[in-house]
Amino acid sequence: MKPVKVFGIGLNKTGTKSLQSALRVLGFERHQSCRHDLLAAFRAGRLEEVFAVTDANESFEDWPYPLLFRELYARYTDRARYILTTRRTPATWLDSLKQHALRTPPDGHARILAYGHAYPHGLEREYLALYDRHITEVRAFFAHHGASHLLLEVCWETGDGWRELCPFLNEPIPAIPFPFENKGDTPIPPTSAPQTSNGSPRR
Numbered sequence: 495m496k497p498v499k500v501f502g503i504g505l506n507k508t509g510t511k512s513l514q515s516a517l518r519v520l521g522f523e524r525h526q527s528c529r530h531d532l533l534a535a536f537r538a539g540r541l542e543e544v545f546a547v548t549d550a551n552e553s554f555e556d557w558p559y560p561l562l563f564r565e566l567y568a569r570y571t572d573r574a575r576y577i578l579t580t581r582r583t584p585a586t587w588l589d590s591l592k593q594h595a596l597r598t599p600p601d602g603h604a605r606i607l608a609y610g611h612a613y614p615h616g617l618e619r620e621y622l623a624l625y626d627r628h629i630t631e632v633r634a635f636f637a638h639h640g641a642s643h644l645l646l647e648v649c650w651e652t653g654d655g656w657r658e659l660c661p662f663l664n665e666p667i668p669a670i671p672f673p674f675e676n677k678g679d680t681p682i683p684p685t686s687a688p689q690t691s692n693g694s695p696r697r
Contacts, residue, residue, distance in 0.1 A: 495552055496522055499570055500663065502555030503563045504579030505628055506608070507590040509650045510555040513579055515673035516656075517553045520665045528556035533607045541565060555579075557604045563632055567639065575644055575663060578632050582651040584625045588618060650674055 500522060502513045514527055526547060535543040536558040544558065548566065555577075559566070563576060581587035595605065595613045606612055614621045636645040646662045648654040655672035659665075 495524070498663075499548065499551075499574040500553040500577060501548075501559050501563070501566050501574055502553075502577050502579060503560045503566075503632060504555075504577070505560050505587070505625060506556055506604075507587055507594055508579040508581050509648075509675075510579060511675035512650050512673060513555050513577060514553075515675055516659060517555075519668050519670065519673060520660070520663065522553035524550070524552040526551050526554045528604060529558065530604050530607070533558040533561075533604050536562060537607055545569060557608055560628065561608070564635060567635070567641065567644075572641070572644060575646065576632075576636070577659075577662075578629065578645060578647045580629060580647060580649045582649060584622045586651070587625055588614065588621055591621065 500517060502510055504510060504513075506528070510527075514525060517525060529547070532544050532547060535541075544562065544565075548554065548569075566574065567576070581590070592614050595603075595615070603612075605614075609621070609624070611617055632645070633642075633647075636642050646658065648658050650672075656667045660667045
């Protein structure tokens, strides 16, 4: 086990897969990504189920961890590091989220548990406010607890990579390029999503 745990606490579609790949390169082998069951457990207040997994592993990103940064800090404090991944702009994040939503079935994702809706289409203002609020609350929380040194904020789109991540985690910089994932995600035009007969976006 690594001496500290690493929690990715950025929302999905903020470069979480790149973070996962980077952590694996750095030797964080016991990694957990999106777990619908743990997101459901968190929403139901069964934190012991989540902590059983976080206690047993080294690094984490995607759901439910962005929603748990307060509880994770209370449990691990300086025995963990917290990484807030962001996108170049809130609109870039929302376009990526909308594009991803149309590629995944309504019954095979975590969006309802995470956001309360199956699709972000038609709710753009609400989602943009949620994105901004999450970043603001993460920054304020760690600042309030005098723990800003335990938080790293990165945006892979603006050039962040090994130079930011490795010193933060006290790891040597690898001799390979940073593993940017999902580079094919490109913004989609701001048009309405295709509709089914019941008003849900069509895949």
